[in-house]
Amino acid sequence: MGGALVEFAYRAYARVLATAAPRDHEHVRSLGAAEVVDYKAPDLAARLERLAPSGVGVHVDTSGRNDLRTAVGLLAHRGRVVVLSGARDEPTLPVGPLYVKDGSLRGFAISNATAGELAEAAAAVNDLLASGGLRPRTVEHHPLSAAAEIHRRMERGELHGRRVVLRP
Incomplete structure (x- = not known):
């Protein structure tokens, strides 16, 4: 999932900051990530803040940890946190910092997509596959x-x- 997100974001001309295990850093860079940080680094948030001093526009965590305190802390003004997993998770939402940044939190479950949205997503996936991506x-x-x-x-x-x- 993470690799596909990196590829799609890169092809949409986003500057991608990714986290991964050190063994995967080279591979994640090959997918288009501008920077890759060890996801287990004790100072992970600080490293990401140095790489994006104005904050990140979109924060997506595919691990299911849903550390909203860190995610909101990393957001740029009007940034967005996208939650993809953790149906039974109940993390604490730091409302004050989210409010001050005019940020937003969005859930995403593919099972809620309409037939039109699924068709659009399938076309995007097929385009990426045809151009050699998602391998x-x-x-x-x-x-x-x-x-x-x-x-x-x-x-x-x-x-x-x-x-x-x-x-x-």
């Missing part, structure tokens, strides 16, 4: 009978950067 680093092919084990690997976080194709 996984590794593809694994397995029989459908391996689905349970693949699911366990996914739950253990072992499929990072991989796509799995299950064949009948």
